[in-house]
Amino acid sequence: xxxxxxxxxxxxxxxxxxxxxxxxxxxxxxxxxxxxxxxxxxxxxxxxxxxxxxxxxxxxxxxxxxxxxxxxxxxxxxxxxxxxxxxxxxxxxxxxxxxxxxxxxxxxxxxxxxxxxxxxxxxxxxxxxxxxxxxxxxxxxxxxxxxxxxxxxxxxxxxxxxxxxxxxxxxxxxxxxxxxxxxxxxxxxxxxxxxxxxxxxxxxxxxxxxxxxxxxxxxxxxxxxxxxxxxxxxxxxxxxxxxxxxxxxxxxxxxxxxxxxxxxxxxxxxxxxxxxxxxxxxxxxxxxxxxxxxxxxxxxxxxxxxxxxxxxxxxxxxxxxxxxxxxxxxxxxxxxxxxxxxxxxxxxxxxxxxxxxxxxxxxxxxxxxxxxxxxxxxxxxxxxxxxxxxxxxxxxxxxxxxxxxxx
Numbered sequence: 001x002x003x004x005x006x007x008x009x010x011x012x013x014x015x016x017x018x019x020x021x022x023x024x025x026x027x028x029x030x031x032x033x034x035x036x037x038x039x040x041x042x043x044x045x046x047x048x049x050x051x052x053x054x055x056x057x058x059x060x061x062x063x064x065x066x067x068x069x070x071x072x073x074x075x076x077x078x079x080x081x082x083x084x085x086x087x088x089x090x091x092x093x094x095x096x097x098x099x100x101x102x103x104x105x106x107x108x109x110x111x112x113x114x115x116x117x118x119x120x121x122x123x124x125x126x127x128x129x130x131x132x133x134x135x136x137x138x139x140x141x142x143x144x145x146x147x148x149x150x151x152x153x154x155x156x157x158x159x160x161x162x163x164x165x166x167x168x169x170x171x172x173x174x175x176x177x178x179x180x181x182x183x184x185x186x187x188x189x190x191x192x193x194x195x196x197x198x199x200x201x202x203x204x205x206x207x208x209x210x211x212x213x214x215x216x217x218x219x220x221x222x223x224x225x226x227x228x229x230x231x232x233x234x235x236x237x238x239x240x241x242x243x244x245x246x247x248x249x250x251x252x253x254x255x256x257x258x259x260x261x262x263x264x265x266x267x268x269x270x271x272x273x274x275x276x277x278x279x280x281x282x283x284x285x286x287x288x289x290x291x292x293x294x295x296x297x298x299x300x301x302x303x304x305x306x307x308x309x310x311x312x313x314x315x316x317x318x319x320x321x322x323x324x325x326x327x328x329x330x331x332x333x334x335x336x337x338x339x340x341x342x343x344x345x346x347x348x349x350x351x352x353x354x355x356x357x358x359x360x361x362x363x364x365x366x367x368x369x370x371x372x373x374x375x376x377x378x379x380x381x382x383x384x385x386x387x388x389x390x391x392x393x394x395x396x397x398x399x400x401x402x403x404x405x406x407x
Contacts, residue, residue: 002053004051007037010034011033016144018175021178021179025369026371028371028373042061060147070139075133077126084105087104103118106120136175137174140178173371177348192339195336205261214300221390223246225326230251235293241260257293261278284307295323296319296326298326299329300333304339305339322399327395330394331347331391373392
């Protein structure tokens with residue numbers, strides 16, 4: 001059996017866990033070829049891996065071993081003139097508190113070039129000045145890194161090859177979903193729920209689309225998320241349902257009710273025990289009694305809601321006390337029907353947007369976010385030649401408060 005040495009090439013699933021003021025966060029990254037000969041790795045991870053074999057879980061250190069430390073000097077004021085609103089449509093309305101923007105749109109900042117995509121955060125707005133934060137989003141938090149060794153091989157040859165900085169890869173994005181020091185991010189100025197196509201949704205979704213919209217590997221990740229929270233005997237609502245619900249087959253539900261816009265799609269869903277055709281953008285009210293469900297799931301559809309606060313409040317109403325609402329999504333959608341703010345955000349900021357739906361509804365607690373990136377795209381997938389990485393998966397979930405027993 002192979003063990004790790006200085007010439008090994010290993011497949012690793014990294015996990016980063018951290019806590020913000022309002023939520024717990026888990027980030028996972030599947031690294032297919034970590035080359036111990038040439039890649040940049042934190043010393044404690046490299047040291048702890050030596051002599052280990054596949055199946056071992058490794059403590060990989062704290063995230064600050066990957067990141068430059070937080071420094072107050074990286075928070076500073078700039079003038080409004082230095083924020084180039086002509087950079088693209090997403091910034092044309094000016095800076096908004098808590099939002100992230102590419103450094104390349106800034107003018108007159110030493111060391112910043114026009115094409116720089118690295119994000120900075122708007123952390124303050126005054127009459128003539130903007131306070132920006134150039135620190136890494138995760139540098140404000142204490143994060144722990146672990147890794148599971150999935151396979152171990154040996155490096156072939158001694159010449160050439162790409163050097164990967166795994167710290168940079170793993171931590172591109174994490175931290176962006178959290179509020180700034182507990183203050184709500186301004187996602188909701190400037191008509192955020194406007195869409196390119198405001199025509200009747202029932203017409204747009206009238207033709208059945210019997211596709212999952214994400215690849216099979218990503219489907220498996222979502223199935224695992226649902227499987228970790230949904231138990232046999234539960235009553236579950238599949239919100240904005242389609243022809244698949246992604247509940248694990250071995251979970252025997254008391255009921256799985258679908259709510260969506262296309263009856264033909266839901267008729268072909270083998271897991272649904274019933275379904276309702278209902279347009280949430282026309283009528284946000286859910287046609288179910290209070291406390292009808294133990295769990296509600298919403299798969300790759302939250303980006304189409306134009307009344308999310310009202311819908312989330314309705315979800316809280318139909319859930320039992322302590323019931324869970326799980327929202328999953330990726331980075332693919334139908335552009336004409338996607339809300340404007342969704343298209344403007346970084347993928348990790350979208351988790352922050354969904355967190356705001358939960359938080360501003362005021363009826364959920366125990367909030368969590370989860371991300372999964374880097375997993376291999378199945379060879380049979382039609383996009384395999386474009387990218388060999390699976391579609392990323394992002395999830396946000398929360399629970400309704402449990403009832404307090406009274407004497």
